[in-house]
Amino acid sequence: MMSTPPEIERRVEAPPKVERAPIPRPTAEGEEAREITYLKAISEALWEEMKRDDAVFIMGEDVGVYGGAFKVTEGFIEEFGPERVLDTPLSETGFFGAAIGAAMMGMRPVVEVQYADFISCGWDQIVNVAAKMHYRVREAVPVVIRGPSAGGLRAGPFHSQSPEGWFAHTPGLKVVVPATPTDAKGLLKSAIRDNNPVIFFEPKFLYRRVKEVVPGDDYTVPIGQARIAREGEDLSVITYGTMVHRALEAARILEARGISIEVIDLRTLLPLDRNTILESISRTSKAFVLTEDTTGYGISAELVATIATEAFEELDGPIVRLAPPDTPIPYSAPLEDYWLPQVQRIVVEIEKLAAY
C-alpha cells in the first residue's frame, strides 16, 4: 500500500499550471471567508445542502465508504449515514432512473457519475424520462447529476470527455459548468434547489488547481446568469470551464501588449444567458468564442450563432471560434496539448482578431 495516496487515478506528465480566477467575490462582513479549492467548494455545497434539507441525498458509485473517486464526499457517510450517501451498484441507467423516481416522490437526489464519460450509460433516462416530464405533465424532476468532466489530465478518450454539448441540445434540462470555487459552490446549491433536472459538470482539471476565497454564508449563484470574469474594451471572449482560466491568462499577456480583453464566463450553458453576451459585444464589437468542447455542432456553434444572428450589426470583425478539433480527446501529452486550446494559441488568435 502507498503511504500517501495520490489524489486521482492517473500519474501523468506534469500538467500545465492554471492561474486562478482573479475576481473573487467580496465577502460580507462577519462571514468566515476561506480560501478553498474547487473540489472543496463542491463538497461544501453538498454538505451544507444535506444539513439544510433532509430530502437531499447523494447516490452513485463509491460515494459512500470510499468517499467518491475524487473524494468529493469523503467523510459524508460518517455524518449522514449510508442511506443518504448511497453506494449504488454499477448501473448508471438504474441509479439515474432511481434518482428520477425519488425526485418525483419529493426527494432531492444528487447523483454522482464517476467520470462524466459514463453519463452516456444512463443517457436515455436523462433525455427521455427526466427532460420531457414537466413539459408533458407539469411534474417536477428535481434531480442533479454531477461529475468530473473534461481534459487536461492526460486521461484519454474515456476519462476526459466534455459531454455538455449533447445535453445543452436537450430541451428540459439545465446544464451548468462552473469555472471557479465560488461559482461551483453557489451553483451547486442552486442546482439542488432547482425543480428541474440539472446536469452539472465539474472540469476535474480545476479540482485541486484552482483556489479562491469563497463567502462564508449560505449564498447561491443563480443558474442562467453568466459572469464577467474580467472587464475589457477591445474584444469579448465568451467561454466557460477550464478555458475561462486560459482566457484570463491570455488576457493578462495581451494587456501587456495594450489589448484589453473582456472575459465572459458563461457558467450556465442551458438556459444560455444571451443578454450578458450581447451586452458585452455591444461594447467591444468583437467576439471570440473559446471552448474545450469539440468544434462541430458544439457549444461554440450556438455561441457563434447567437452572436451572428442577434448582434450582427454590432460586430466590427468576424466572429472567431477556437475549440478542439472534431476527434475524441486523445491520451498522450503531446496529442492532448495539441488538441486543447493552449494559452499561446489563444493569444495569437485573439491578437489577429483584435487587429482586424
Added chain:
Amino acid sequence: MMSTPPEIERRVEAPPKVERAPIPRPTAEGEEAREITYLKAISEALWEEMKRDDAVFIMGEDVGVYGGAFKVTEGFIEEFGPERVLDTPLSETGFFGAAIGAAMMGMRPVVEVQYADFISCGWDQIVNVAAKMHYRVREAVPVVIRGPSAGGLRAGPFHSQSPEGWFAHTPGLKVVVPATPTDAKGLLKSAIRDNNPVIFFEPKFLYRRVKEVVPGDDYTVPIGQARIAREGEDLSVITYGTMVHRALEAARILEARGISIEVIDLRTLLPLDRNTILESISRTSKAFVLTEDTTGYGISAELVATIATEAFEELDGPIVRLAPPDTPIPYSAPLEDYWLPQVQRIVVEIEKLAAY
C-alpha cells in the same frame, strides 16, 4: 382485424401535403427509370445491397416476419432468410453492440431502430464503442443504424424526435438525412459500403408522401456532399430533410413575388459539406438556415456558425435561422403545427431577409 391495414401506427389529423423535390436526377439511357416513394427507395437500397454483398444483413425489432414497423423490409425474410433479416429481442444496447461486433468481424450490418427516438436506448454503444474505435486503433466499424425520424405526423414527443443534432456532435460518426427518394437510395448504398459507423435518419413524414423517378442502375450518392435542390440568386436556404420540401414550396411562392431562392439540401450533416454552402453564399450573399431540429445548440447553430466564421465578408445581411423552439416536440396538431416551421412562416421570414 382490419381488411386494409393502414400503413403506419397513428391515425391523425390529415397532415399537410408535401410537394416533391423538383429536380429529379437525369436517368442514363437504357436504365429502367421508375417513380418510387422514399420508403421504397430505402427498401430497394437494402435489397440491392443484400443481393450484391453477402456480408450485408439487417437486424432490428420486427424487421423479419413482420417486415418492419414501417414495412421497409417487407418480403425480405422470404428472400434472404431469418439469419440475414434478424428479428432481435427488444434490446437496443444489445443489438447495436452486436452489430458493432459483427461489423468488426467483417459483416455489414444494417440496424433498424424502430423509431429514431429509441436510438437513445443504445446511445453509449454508438458514441463510445463505435465512434471512437477507429481513432484509437484504426479498426473499422462498418455499421449503419437507420430509422424513421422527425415530425409532422402528430406522433408526439416519443415518436417524432430528430436526434441528428446529438450525433452530428459526435466525432467518428457519419450522419445522413436524405430528403428525396433518389438520395435516400443512393446514400443508403453509400452508407452500407462506408467503413465507418453511419447514423442514417429517414424523416418518416416523407416515406409515402414523396415520390420521384430514380435511376435504374446501381448508383450511389456520395456521403459528405450537399446538393443544390434549386438554383437561385437572391438568397441561400440551407436545410435538409422534410424542410427541403418546405423550402422548395416557399421558393415557388416567392418566385411569383420576384424573389429567387437557392435551396441547399445538405443530405449529410457529418461530415458537413462546407464548400457547397459557402460557394452558394458567395453568390447570393444572404443565408437562411432552416431545420426541423430544435434551435439551441442544434444543427442550425453549426450552420450559422460555419457561415458566420467562414463567409463573414460575403454577407449582405444577417444570417437568419428558423428552427423549432427548445421544447420536446408536442403531439396535438395545433401544437405541432406551431412548433414546426411552416411554409407560410418560411415565406414571411425569407421575404424579410431578402428585403434587408
Added chain:
Amino acid sequence: MSALDLRQDQKLEIYRYMKLARAIEERLEILYKQGRPVGAIYLGWGQEAIEVTASYALEEGDVLAVTHRDMAAHLPRGLTARMVFAQHYAKATSPTRGKGEDNYFGDLKRGVFATVSMLPDFYPVIAGAGLAFKMRREPRVGMAYCGDGATNRAEFHEGVNFAAVERCPCVFIIVNNQYAYSTPNEKESLLANLADRASAYGIPGYTVDGNDVLAIWPIIKEAVERARSGEGPTLIEGKTMRMRGHAGHDPMKYVSREKLDEWEARDPIKRFEEHLFNQGIISEKGKNEVDEGIKAKIEDAVKFAEESPYPKGEEAVDDVYAA
C-alpha cells in the same frame, strides 16, 4: 377471511374496471377504424385480468407506472375514460394538455406516473420511488408494469437489481402477452417463464395465469404487503395474450387462428363473470346495470373528448421547465 381473499365488493369493482377497460378499447378500435384522429391505439384487449387486478392491489399513497398497453391498469387508480379519450384526441383537456401522445399519460395526483415510450424506463424509476418511501419510513409501495419484450432491456435489469439490493418496497409486474409487437416469446428469450429472472436478483418470482383474477390476486396482494413490510421487491409474471394487433394498423397475421381461439376461450372477463354468476355475486340484472353504466361513461367520455378544444398553438412553448 384474509386480505388474500377478495371480498364481494372488491370482486365487483375489479369486474367493473375490466369491463370498462374493454369497452374503452372497443370504442377506441372503432374510432381508429373510422379514421378518427385518435393517434395510435395499443390495445390490452384480453389482458384485463392481470392489468386491473395488479394495480387494484395498491392502496392510496402507493404509486404505479405502466407501459403503452396498460391503460386498464390506470382505472383502479381513478384515472377516467374521459382522460383516455381526451388524451387520444390530443385535446387541451387531456392529462398532457395535448403535449404527449395517445396512451402516454398518467396522473401523479392519483399516484400514476405519466408513461414514457422507451421500454421499460419506469422500472428503475419505480425502484427510486420505493427508495424514497423507504428513506422516509413511509408504508408506501411502488409498482411497475412491463411487457415480455421489455424484460430484455437495460432498465429491467438495472431497475430490478437496484430495488433488490436496496430492498425497495416494489412490485414488478411482467405482462407476458406472448408477443413483443410481432416477435414471439421464443425470439425474445429462451425462458419458459420470465418470472425466473427473479433468481438473477435474489428476489422471489412468480408466474401466474394472467387471465384469472382469482389466481392473480393473492400473489399480487402478498407481494404488495411483502414490499410494504420492508421485505423488498417481488417479480410477478402474468401469462396472458394480446388479442389485438400491436397497434390499430397491425392485422396480426403472425398469430394463428387456432392460437387466438385458444386464448379467446380463456377470456379473462368471461371467466370472471362466470365466477361472479356462479357465486351469486352478480345477476343478469346486475350485469346489465354495469353494462349500461359503462356505456354511458363511454358516450360521455367520447363526447367530452370530441367537444373539448384543442390546445392553442402557442402553448407549444410552455412548461418546459418547472418553476
Added chain:
Amino acid sequence: MSALDLRQDQKLEIYRYMKLARAIEERLEILYKQGRPVGAIYLGWGQEAIEVTASYALEEGDVLAVTHRDMAAHLPRGLTARMVFAQHYAKATSPTRGKGEDNYFGDLKRGVFATVSMLPDFYPVIAGAGLAFKMRREPRVGMAYCGDGATNRAEFHEGVNFAAVERCPCVFIIVNNQYAYSTPNEKESLLANLADRASAYGIPGYTVDGNDVLAIWPIIKEAVERARSGEGPTLIEGKTMRMRGHAGHDPMKYVSREKLDEWEARDPIKRFEEHLFNQGIISEKGKNEVDEGIKAKIEDAVKFAEESPYPKGEEAVDDVYAA
C-alpha cells in the same frame, strides 16, 4: 487424455503467462509509485489464474474482449509486455499510438478487441462477433470478460440474452474479485454466485474457484467447445480477489487485513507452482529460468516504452475515420 486435461507444455505456458502478468504489474506499480507517467494502473494482481486460463482456452481465429483489469488475459493471445508499457507510457509505438489511455487497448490482428472503459460494453459486441461466425459457419468463438460489478449493467443483460437467443458461439467470463472499486459484492447484488444469472437467459452457468488453474480449465475449455459446436453461450464466474487497490491511488482501506491474508494464502501463482513442482513439471532450475526470462522481457519492455517517441501533436487529428 482429453482436451479437458492440460498437457504439461500447456501448464508451463499458463504458468509463464501468469508470472509474466504478475511481473508486469509489479513493475507498473513501482513505476506508478515512483511518479512515472504511466497513467492509471488497474492491477489484476491475484486474479491471474482465471485471467490467463480462460483466454488460453481460445484458439487461433477466436476473439477476446476484456475490461480494464484484464491485461493478463491478453498475454496468451500474443500481446506483449512492450505493448503494455508503451501503452501506459502513451507512446507512438503503443497499440493505440498514444490515442487511448493506459489499459484500454487490444490488437484485432491477434483477435483482441481494444478495451473500452464503459462496463461491460463488449458483452454485446462479442455476442455480435459470435453472430458473424455463426452466420458464416466459421468454427470460431468469442469470449468476453467483465467484473462482478459490471454484471449489473445494461450490456451484460442485453448482451448475454442476445447471445443466448441467437445461440451465438460465445463464452462470457465474470471475474468476481469481490469488489467493484470499493463496493463489495453484497452492495452490488443479492446473489452468492453471479453465475446464477445464467438462469435468467436459459444458458448454463458455472461458478469456479478462480484461483485454481486446474479447476478453471475444464470448465472453460468445455464451454469454448460447446460454443464452437453450435450449442450456444455459457456464463462462467471465477471467484478470486483483487489484491491491490482499484487503481494505483487506492490504498484499499475498505478491505480488512484478514481478508487479504486469507486470499494471499490462496495466491493462484503459488498454488499452481506447487502443483507443477509436485508433478515434477518444473524444477527449481526451470523456475529460475522462467523468472530470468520474464525479468529480461520486462527490462526490455520498459526500456522500449521509455525510449519510444511520443506521437507528434498534429497526429491528434488523424484517423477519426476509416478510409
